Amino acid sequence: MHTVETVLLVLMLGAVTGIAARYMRAIPLPLIQIALGAVIAWPQKGLHISFDPELFLLLFIPPLLFADGWRIPKREFFAMAKPILLLAFGLVCFTVLGLGYFIHWMIPSIPLTVAFALAAVVSPTDAVAVSAITRNLGMPSKTMHMLEGESLLNDASGLVAVKFAVAATLTGVFSWDAVAKDFTWMAVGGLGIGALLGWGFSRMRDTVTRRVGDVAATQMVLLLVLLPFAAYIVGEKIGVSGILAAVAAGIATNFADLDRSNFISERLQTEGTWGMVESAFNGAIFLLLGLQLPSIMGATLLSAGHDGWRLLGYVAVISFALLLLRWIWITLGVHGALRKAHREGRMTEKPSALLNLATTMAGIRGAVTLAAALSIPVHMRGGVPFPERDLLIFLATGVILFTLVLAAITLPLILRRMPPHEDTETQHEERHARAVACKAAIASLTLTEEEAQRHDEQWLAQYQEVVGRITQEYRNRIHLVDDSGVANSTEAQRDTPELVQDRRLRYLREMELRLRCIQVERDTLYGERQAHRINDETLRAMVSELDMAEVAMRKRLVVARRAAGLPIDGH
Structure with a gap:
């Protein structure tokens, strides 16, 4: 042979x-x-x-x-x-x-x-x-x-x-x-x-x-x-x-x-x-x-x-x-x-x-x-x-x-x-790292005064609504009550063109903020590993979760941008 x-x-x-x-x-x-x-x-x-x-x-x-x-x-x-x-x-x-x-x-x-x-x-x-x-x-x-x-x-x-x-x-x-x-x-x-x-x-x-x-x-x-x-x-x-x-x-x-x-x-x-x-x-x-x-x-x-x-x-x-x-x-x-x-x-x-x-x-x-x-x-x-x-x-x-x-x-x-035998030390490190990452993501959502002055009141109201929803989800995850993904933001109302477009823009803003939060979470986890507060196995498992979530979210963002008639690359 x-x-x-x-x-x-x-x-x-x-x-x-x-x-x-x-x-x-x-x-x-x-x-x-x-x-x-x-x-x-x-x-x-x-x-x-x-x-x-x-x-x-x-x-x-x-x-x-x-x-x-x-x-x-x-x-x-x-x-x-x-x-x-x-x-x-x-x-x-x-x-x-x-x-x-x-x-x-x-x-x-x-x-x-x-x-x-x-x-x-x-x-x-x-x-x-x-x-x-x-x-x-x-x-x-x-x-x-x-x-x-x-x-x-x-x-x-x-x-x-x-x-x-x-x-x-x-x-x-x-x-x-x-x-x-x-x-x-x-x-x-x-x-x-x-x-x-x-x-x-x-x-x-x-x-x-x-x-x-x-x-x-x-x-x-x-x-x-x-x-x-x-x-x-x-x-x-x-x-x-x-x-x-x-x-x-x-x-x-x-x-x-x-x-x-x-x-x-x-x-x-x-x-x-x-x-x-x-x-x-x-x-x-x-x-x-x-x-x-x-x-x-x-x-x-x-x-x-x-x-x-x-x-x-x-x-x-x-x-x-x-x-x-x-x-x-x-x-x-x-x-x-x-x-x-x-x-x-x-x-x-x-x-x-x-x-x-x-x-x-x-x-x-x-x-x-x-x-x-x-x-x-x-x-x-x-x-x-x-x-x-x-x-x-x-x-x-x-x-x-x-x-x-x-x-x-x-x-x-x-x-x-x-x-x-239960590896409580590794589990405690993982829980702590998740909490730290969630808190860092929440902190990243706060607008500076300079950023707030660039937008009108309607934009700010929509932003605060989305931030409130995302913040609540992260707080739930911190308390180990809910670590599910994206909340359902659609309300039962008539689909007039204006309302449809408004919901699309809110959804896009929410996806963009969630992607930013995922990046902050990931950077925080790498910081925890570099500080030796978690090990490589924990880092690899947690980052893999965030990577898969980001890949899925970016695909949904592309579809949403097409539906809203916006450029795919976000510019």
């Missing part, structure tokens, strides 16, 4: 499984997609795709991590920086050393450096899989943000550990000084180049849109979609982490978006485009994982000296050891940082044994683990086969499936036993 046909088929199957998952809510979507991929590839004449790890990392991982970096609430991310860094870097080192020695002890045929490589391969959690499994299970929001932050950063530390473990296997030489220097360069350099590219793109976008406005919205969204690929490629070319570059570019772009409250068309297109990209690429990743399963299992089972049941036992033991090390690290190394964050108000939920267990089980492995395993070289210097490469890939793939299935089973049980 040609590459183009394969890509189209994978994307189509991703969309179909997404629809099917709506009817099978008990089964997580990633498991459905992996199973379907395995079924399609299992027959002798099934769909078999040659998996290129470098191409896979380039095509699928950067946009997904960029989107995660763009969406993750930055206030919570930086507030939880210490536990996130402990998980993203400290836990990876702890896992590589502890699990590496354990694997070498359990399977002596695997050399120690190769065991370290396998431990490094399975050390990163997967942001896509974590979100897919825990999205609708009621995971506390701050814990979810911590898990997302961990997944964004530990890909780089895990891949760097793989690189050095493989290098030690190929050369027989290992230097802690070289590891520390290279890791610092790759991490800091990746974050720096990504932030620089994100900042540069934002400056260019601001320069263009200041001149042409929202006319170039489609082109800007296309460039934004290409930005994570550019960050990844540039990062890899100069020898730093392309993955961290893509993440940093997403975070930098999100910060720049806080100054773009007026660009409604671009914002709506961006949300829609990224929603489609994430859905398509998420599906493609897990389908490709399923498509690789038959060939991975077949290659390993055909290798000399490998028994199927023994291999499955190895997978289970390694997976449990991996989760045990994670639980130990969270309990001993991260629990104190979480308690401190809770005392300082940066974390609503109080750390507990159940929360630690839920955080442990959420350590799901996914696409990056598979790509890292398949990136292990086939031969060493001199053409000698890389030691136990097929077994390493099989065990890594088994850990992916084991952690996915185990999380799908255990997380709902654990979260149901946890005390009911």
Whole structure:
């Protein structure tokens, strides 16, 4: 099958499984997609795709991590920086050393450096899989943000550990000084180049849109979609982490978006485009994982000296050891940082044994683990086969499936036993922001003396009538009594031409004032976010409501202007 046909088929199957998952809510979507991929590839004449790890990392991982970096609430991310860094870097080192020695002890045929490589391969959690499994299970929001932050950063530390473990296997030489220097360069350099590219793109976008406005919205969204690929490629070319570059570019772009409250068309297109990209690429990743399963299992089972049941036992033991090390690290190394964050108000939920267990089980492995395993070289210097490469890939793939299935089973049980948790802090911030925005909109309706002197008494009377109606609606919303849209301003009276035209002009004035109020509300919400009184998720949800209301109102305003015989552009 040609590459183009394969890509189209994978994307189509991703969309179909997404629809099917709506009817099978008990089964997580990633498991459905992996199973379907395995079924399609299992027959002798099934769909078999040659998996290129470098191409896979380039095509699928950067946009997904960029989107995660763009969406993750930055206030919570930086507030939880210490536990996130402990998980993203400290836990990876702890896992590589502890699990590496354990694997070498359990399977002596695997050399120690190769065991370290396998431990490094399975050390990163997967942001896509974590979100897919825990999205609708009621995971506390701050814990979810911590898990997302961990997944964004530990890909780089895990891949760097793989690189050095493989290098030690190929050369027989290992230097802690070289590891520390290279890791610092790759991490800091990746974050720096990504932030620089994100900042540069934002400056260019601001320069263009200041001149042409929202006319170039489609082109800007296309460039934004290409930005994570550019960050990844540039990062890899100069020898730093392309993955961290893509993440940093997403975070930098999100910060720049806080100054773009007026660009409604671009914002709506961006949300829609990224929603489609994430859905398509998420599906493609897990389908490709399923498509690789038959060939991975077949290659390993055909290798000399490998028994199927023994291999499955190895997978289970390694997976449990991996989760045990994670639980130990969270309990001993991260629990104190979480308690401190809770005392300082940066974390609503109080750390507990159940929360630690839920955080442990959420350590799901996914696409990056598979790509890292398949990136292990086939031969060493001199053409000698890389030691136990097929077994390493099989065990890594088994850990992916084991952690996915185990999380799908255990997380709902654990979260149901946890005390009911309501994110009252975020809800309070949202209510406060809505009240502040409504008050700002009311204040914007007051005419100055200079503005009042420009109009006659009839105009002023009509203006005050409309302002009174709008003000009352905003006051109702402040008191959480009524947040409905536009009031019905038509009265039951005879439709003489004069009355019809008068009502049309009143309606136009009301629509124009409402549009002005929406703009004031939106600017106020962006001000609340810049002052860190609300987070990115709250801002995004509330601004989306205002954007949709403004788009609908502008369409009604165009129709009303045509009916009144006025220019469409308002001049």
